[in-house]
Amino acid sequence: MSIINGAENIWLDGKRVPNPAEHEAFKGTFQTISKLIQLIDHDEVGFDDVSVQRKVHKAFLIPKSLEDLRSQRQAYDTWAGHTFGMMSRLSDYAYSLITGYIIDREKFNAYDSTFSEKITAYFEEVKRERRLITTAISDPQIDRSKPITERPEHALLHVVEENGAGIYVSGAKMIATGAPYVDDILINTPYPHEEGQKKYANFFIISTRSPGLRIICRKSHAEKDKELYPIASQFDEMDAVVLFDRVFIPNERIFIRGNAAGVTAAHRHQQLNALAHYQTVVRLAKKLTFIAGVTTAIAKSIAADSFLHVQQKLGELYMQVDTINGLLKAAEVEGTVHSNGVYYPNAVPLQVARNLGTSYYRRAMSILKDIGAGGFTQLPSTAIDRFEEEKLQSLMTQYYAGATVSAMQKTKLFRLGWELIGSEIGSRHDLYERFYTGDPLRIQGLFFEQFDKTPYEERLQGFLQKIQNPIYEGVNI
Numbered sequence: 001m002s003i004i005n006g007a008e009n010i011w012l013d014g015k016r017v018p019n020p021a022e023h024e025a026f027k028g029t030f031q032t033i034s035k036l037i038q039l040i041d042h043d044e045v046g047f048d049d050v051s052v053q054r055k056v057h058k059a060f061l062i063p064k065s066l067e068d069l070r071s072q073r074q075a076y077d078t079w080a081g082h083t084f085g086m087m088s089r090l091s092d093y094a095y096s097l098i099t100g101y102i103i104d105r106e107k108f109n110a111y112d113s114t115f116s117e118k119i120t121a122y123f124e125e126v127k128r129e130r131r132l133i134t135t136a137i138s139d140p141q142i143d144r145s146k147p148i149t150e151r152p153e154h155a156l157l158h159v160v161e162e163n164g165a166g167i168y169v170s171g172a173k174m175i176a177t178g179a180p181y182v183d184d185i186l187i188n189t190p191y192p193h194e195e196g197q198k199k200y201a202n203f204f205i206i207s208t209r210s211p212g213l214r215i216i217c218r219k220s221h222a223e224k225d226k227e228l229y230p231i232a233s234q235f236d237e238m239d240a241v242v243l244f245d246r247v248f249i250p251n252e253r254i255f256i257r258g259n260a261a262g263v264t265a266a267h268r269h270q271q272l273n274a275l276a277h278y279q280t281v282v283r284l285a286k287k288l289t290f291i292a293g294v295t296t297a298i299a300k301s302i303a304a305d306s307f308l309h310v311q312q313k314l315g316e317l318y319m320q321v322d323t324i325n326g327l328l329k330a331a332e333v334e335g336t337v338h339s340n341g342v343y344y345p346n347a348v349p350l351q352v353a354r355n356l357g358t359s360y361y362r363r364a365m366s367i368l369k370d371i372g373a374g375g376f377t378q379l380p381s382t383a384i385d386r387f388e389e390e391k392l393q394s395l396m397t398q399y400y401a402g403a404t405v406s407a408m409q410k411t412k413l414f415r416l417g418w419e420l421i422g423s424e425i426g427s428r429h430d431l432y433e434r435f436y437t438g439d440p441l442r443i444q445g446l447f448f449e450q451f452d453k454t455p456y457e458e459r460l461q462g463f464l465q466k467i468q469n470p471i472y473e474g475v476n477i
């Protein structure tokens with residue numbers, strides 16, 4: 001019996017999955033998430049919440065100081081540590097968004113006067129019931145060339161009917177990572193709609209058990225055998241498209257209704273996002289540390305770490321980890337207390353880390369391939385001690401041995417490496433790191449747009465003024 005509820009109406013391989021917690025595609029991950037939930041009862045992950053009178057995840061802590069922020073980091077670190085950063089959309093990300101909305105609830109009342117009251121009620125409910133949440137923002141890829149305002153109705157999630165109790169919506173959202181495991185999905189459509197197109201501009205949270213909602217899973221990458229597939233057997237967090245077929249959203253879960261400026265503000269709010277990005281960057285650091293560790297062990301196992309270019313490549317992986325950790329530290333110590341009394345991490349180093357992450361991971365995978373080379377395809381299809389013939393086992397013990405490790409240890413390491421670089425779940429992670437934070441191209445464009453370029457311009461002006469001045473000579477500019 002799982003301690004998490006999970007969704008209903010989950011579709012895999014063309015069939016509805018009646019009991020996902022017992023289904024091979026989901027079982028391992030249900031167990032992993034259940035263990036993470038239990039950790040909330042420990043001080044590293046949870047804190048005593050007065051209003052719901054139980055321990056809740058520290059993502060719900062409103063940070064008032066650097067110490068609070070670091071305490072929150074400990075919780076993110078612990079969850080990401082238990083999953084080696086290989087489960088990317090655990091609920092702590094969405095929790096931190098909800099906390100951000102709670103902090104600025106009065107401001108969001110400007111877009112929907114009921115915002116504050118509803119988000120407060122939801123915040124208490126999520127904490128009390130330990131509800132799990134994911135997010136889904138994009139509409140399906142039908143025709144990206146058309147501006148939002150020219151797309152056909154079915155291409156965008158939209159209201160089909162409304163009454164005093166709420167709205168009915170139809171459409172689809174991609175992608176909702178972790179959808180089969182969660183209770184709720186945070187849905188937004190933060191596009192620059194025109195004010196006339198109110199039917200698209202809604203920000204709400206939907207229960208994954210809502211009638212008419214279908215969760216269409218991609219192919220499962222889960223495996224049963226933990227020894228052969230340590231990642232796929234425990235951490236396939238699943239990605240899904242969420243289909244809405246006249247799904248009812250009750251008023252109490254609609255936070256911004258029919259307000260184009262409001263849904264965009266709810267998506268782009270910088271301080272709120274800084275709290276959520278803090279979680280994602282902690283997770284990224286954990287994952288890159290794991291990859292650097294695996295790659296180092298593989299290099300050592302065949303003594304490839306004796307070669308200069310391998311040392312340089314391993315050094316590059318350590319620099320990735322140190323850069324992300326350095327940026328995290330900068331975000332923490334350069335954080336500031338805002339007028340609302342909240343200590344926000346500095347958003348810029350976090351944005352830099354997110355942007356670097358989209359290219360770091362693919363580079364890390366490339367380095368892992370360069371170092372392990374043919375060893376990844378030299379792997380036998382199962383563990384050596386599972387071969388039926390003893391003589392063959394002893395021969396393999398010789399030929400599959402490494403310079404510093406036994407054949408069993410070496411094949412175990414390379415199998416893990418193959419899961420990362422060559423398996424289905426490995427390819428999915430490569431895609432995830434490129435896109436999870438949005439299209440890297442447009443995210444970097446946004447970074448350019450929002451970046452404060454004044455110091456750079458002033459510096460150049462200073463230089464130009466100095467070189468025009470005839471008395472300037474030999475002064476360090």
Ligand SMILES: Cc1cc2nc3c(=O)[nH]c(=O)nc-3n(C[C@H](O)[C@H](O)[C@H](O)COP(=O)(O)OP(=O)(O)OC[C@H]3O[C@@H](n4cnc5c(N)ncnc54)[C@H](O)[C@@H]3O)c2cc1C
Binds near residue numbers: 176177
């Ligand atoms: C494994 C995985 C898990 C994910 N999980 C989640 C999740 O849990 N929650 C969530 O909300 N999202 C999630 N995402 C979705 C993610 O937010 C989107 O993939 C991302 O925003 C990019 O959008 P898209 O995939 O629709 O690509 P598109 O926007 O369709 O882009 C496709 C290509 O067209 C180009 N392109 C499209 N439009 C433009 C334009 N206007 N200008 C220039 N170039 C353009 C892009 O650069 C890209 O090369 C996930 C994605 C992946 C891959």
